[in-house]
Amino acid sequence: MATYLEQLETPVPVVDLDRLAHNLDRMAAYATLHGLRLRPHVKTHKSPRIAAEQLRLGAVGLTCATLREAEVMAEVCDDLFVAYPPVGAARLERLARLPAEVQVTVAADxxxxxxxxxxxxxxxxRTIDVMVEADLGxxxxxxxxxxxxVAIARHVERSSSLRFAGLQFYPGHIRSHVKDQDAALVQLGRDIAVYTEALTDAGLPPRIVSGGSTPAAWRMHEVPGVNEVRPGTYVYxxxxxxxxxACDWEDCALTVLATVVSISxxxxxxxDAGTKALGREPLRAEGDGYGALLDxxxxxVSRLSEEHGILDLSQTSWRPRLGDQVRVIPNHVCIVVHLFDEIFxxxxxxxxxxxxxxxxxRASNLELETAPNRPRAV
Amino acid sequence: MATYLEQLETPVPVVDLDRLAHNLDRMAAYATLHGLRLRPHVKTHKSPRIAAEQLRLGAVGLTCATLREAEVMAEVCDDLFVAYPPVGAARLERLARLPAEVQVTVAADxxxxxxxxxxxxxxxxRTIDVMVEADLGxxxxxxxxxxxxVAIARHVERSSSLRFAGLQFYPGHIRSHVKDQDAALVQLGRDIAVYTEALTDAGLPPRIVSGGSTPAAWRMHEVPGVNEVRPGTYVYxxxxxxxxxACDWEDCALTVLATVVSISxxxxxxxDAGTKALGREPLRAEGDGYGALLDxxxxxVSRLSEEHGILDLSQTSWRPRLGDQVRVIPNHVCIVVHLFDEIFxxxxxxxxxxxxxxxxxRASNLELETAPNRPRAV
Incomplete structure (x- = not known):
């Protein structure tokens, strides 16, 4: 028997499967076209199912931020980049305990x-690959x-269990709405050249130069030296x-399904989607509010409490009735996904x-065994 | 063998048990002293263990926002107020399915x-009690x-399965830093008198008049007519x-334990505590940032990324080393608790x-069976 949106208990994140497929295809095609290695960041979807699809479409491996992400993704991928400083005894222990067949790379500064x-x-x-992380803005x-x-790369190469892999940076400061994005990309290319030259002069040429993030990913082929991108948000x-x-409104694949609970x-x-469903993330562009309705x-969404979102009706003639369902496109989808256990x-x-x-x-490996997160058919 | 903070993997919320006990005692004593019914809101702790302690100390019942909260709290309490509009088929179905021995009250507007x-x-x-929710600011x-x-109370009384219980309001607009809090409390008393008179004239005197929220809770005894408070945040x-x-710095019981991962x-x-550990909640008072260090x-914490928090060192001579642990008092503790599965x-x-x-x-009853959330000794 088919299930329809109207039957779902809200608030709940729902993903348009056609839009998701389109988004996955588009980034894979971009990377292939420009000869860039695609190593998607899983922080956005946190799902081995979507990660497997990214790999099927040509991704060379995956990027993770947390050890929980790495442990879960090890089920579908044997090449994981933990793009996070390997600091703290518990984090190091978990890193070392990842399955032996997984090639692990970390970032260090x-x-x-x-x-x-x-x-x-x-x-x-095991041998752990190390990317030197550079602050490029x-x-x-x-x-x-x-x-x-150079000092870090040399130190890495002196250790028998570590191996220098390359240079990585996070261009989170380069966004499409920044007026001087062209200039920022040119500067990025210059900085990379300086770092690459210094490392090469020291006899340690970087094999990988890794950048990316969804807003800047589409222009990374214009930056000389970059051969890998790590976008995350593009899936949704x-x-x-x-x-x-950086995308069209029609490319937004994830919405939070919510119910109108008061029109008093x-x-x-x-x-019924408040901070605990949408997150209190600002729109990092022109405009305000915490989300907007798909339709x-x-x-x-102009105001938020923990379990309430206030829809501002001043700019519309639309008047919802009590009990109506609406779909909210959130300002920052990575935060929404992190707030829920399941996606439809x-x-x-x-x-x-x-x-x-x-x-x-954050559950450790030990706790993974009893996790309720098992795929299930509707 | 004893476990120490240094062994915990970060980021993780840790609660000072002495401070928690003190906070629980203090609010219970306030309510007893002033003859107010205490019906704590569980949204802050989401824990049946702490709820049981609140009940042991004299709480008349519990307040919930979500059906998940109500289902879990039904394990320890037979008097639950779901302070949320009962709108939407799935929500109503879950409400009806709460254990039969639980007296359920809802808010309606x-x-x-x-x-x-x-x-x-x-x-x-079952019979469901209904509180009429009023917007008092x-x-x-x-x-x-x-x-x-009056129209709602009358409609309630006409139904054989519903029963009118009283009046409820949420004084979230009355905070200690509002200069005219005195005036706001006087106005609140006047508004309550008007509503109570109208209901009494209609032959439907409210048995319960319920207000509260931690910032205003300590002054609710000054508002004539109020006989119940529903604070949540006070536990932490x-x-x-x-x-x-509304509390001293030394009353902050919950901190997010974090590790210094970069000083570059x-x-x-x-x-390593970013938006996904602290939430991007503003300080609703003088000051900025997303949290401050306990010590x-x-x-x-002046800036946040998803897994990074930036500590501003401009106002201190303290210089942390790589790997040091710190404890962050968050701006809004209810959001932090919602981001984690476990508390130490x-x-x-x-x-x-x-x-x-x-x-x-949000897991439904069905999924509760396989939840990994079982108490466990360290």
Missing amino acids: DVHALDALAVAAKLGR MHRVGVTSPEKA NDRTTAQIG VKGQAVI HPEVV GVRGHAVETRWPVAARG | DVHALDALAVAAKLGR MHRVGVTSPEKA NDRTTAQIG VKGQAVI HPEVV GVRGHAVETRWPVAARG
Whole structure:
């Protein structure tokens, strides 16, 4: 018996399966066309099912941020880049315990992190690849000079359990709505050249130079030296991605299905998707609110409580009734996925499938055994 | 063998058990002193273990927002107020299926919600109590006139499966930092008197008049007519609660334990608690940032990425080393709890216990059976 949207209990994230397929195809084609290695970041979907599809379409491996993500993705992939500083005893222990057949790469920006990493690699009877992380404008993590990059690469190469793989950066500061994106990309190319030259002069040429992130991914082929991209958001896209022009409104694949639960206060309607369903993420572009309706983009979620979202009806003649369902395109989809345990896949109004957000949370390997996140047919 | 903070994998929420006990005692004593019914909101802790302690200390019942919360709390409590509009077929079905021995009360602000509610109550072979929700300044949900309140109460009383219980409001707009809190409380008393008179004139005097929320809870005894409070945040408190003066800094019981993972970029340190651990909640008081350090309150989390938090070191001489652990007092603790599956209980540096955030998420009864959230000794 078919299941329809109207039967789902809200709030719940639903994914348009055709849009998802289109988004996966488009990025894979872009990477193939320009000869870029595609190593998608799984933080957006946290699902081995979608990761397997990315790999089938040509991805060389996967990018993870947390060890939970890496453990879950090890089920479908044997080439994992943990793009996070390998710092902290518990994190190192989990890293070392990843299945032996998985090639593990990590990002490092401090020589002081390397000795413990080398010990962990040895205890795990494995060689860990190290990418030197450089700060090329984001000012978050990463070495701030080519000299420091060379020092880390040398330190890596001195360890028998570590291997230098290349250079990575996160161009999160380069977004389509930044007016001088052209100039920023040119500067990025120059910076990469300086780092690459320093490493090459030291006898340690980077095999991989890895950049990406969805907003900048589509232009990474214009940056000399870059040979890998790591976009995450592109699988679902969101209101911010659309607003900055990195996708069309019709490419937004994930919406939060919600129910109108109160129309008592004038000029607004209240839905059951609040901060605990949408996240309190700003629109990183022109505009305000925490999301907009798929079918009425002029209606934004203007205020949030934990379990209430306020729809501003001042810009629309549409008037919802109590109990109506609406679909909200969130500002930042990665945060929405992290708030739920399960996602439903739909075509039109028909619910075709459901899958767990298997890599959500922080549970250790030990706890994975009892996780309720098993695929299931609707 | 004892476990210490240093052994925990970060980011993870840890609760100071002495502070938690003190917070629970203090609110219970306040309610007893002033003859107020205490019906704590479980949205903050989502834990039947803490709920049981609240009941042991004299709470008359519990307040829930979601059906998941109600289902989990039904294990320890037979008097549940679902302070949320009973709208939507799936929500009504779950409401009706709560264990028969649980007395269920809901909040309503629209007569159109009542007929379906009455049917659901009948199918569940139970009587559901209804509180009329009034908008007394928050402008979120709630009827906006005494006439509408009377209309709902009358409609309720006409149904054989529903019973009118009283009046409820959420004074979220009254916070300690609002300069005219005194005036707001006086106005609240006047509004309640008007509603109560209208209902009494209609032959439907409210048995319960329920207000509360942590910031305003401590002054609810000053508002004539109020006989019940529903605070949630007080169990843990947070940076906002402390900043507006509704608790002391030393009453903040929950911190997010995090590790310094990068000190590469000048003037800052990066911890592994980002948006997916702290939430992007503003400080609802003077000040900025997304949290502050327990041991260095002058250090705030000034920027967030999904898995990175940037500590601003400009106001401190303290300089963390790579791998150091820090404890962050979050701006809004309810959101932090919702982001994690498990909480650790500590005294000093010793980890004494752990408990699941059992009512997190949206899982239906069916899925509860396979939930991994079982208590476990450290």
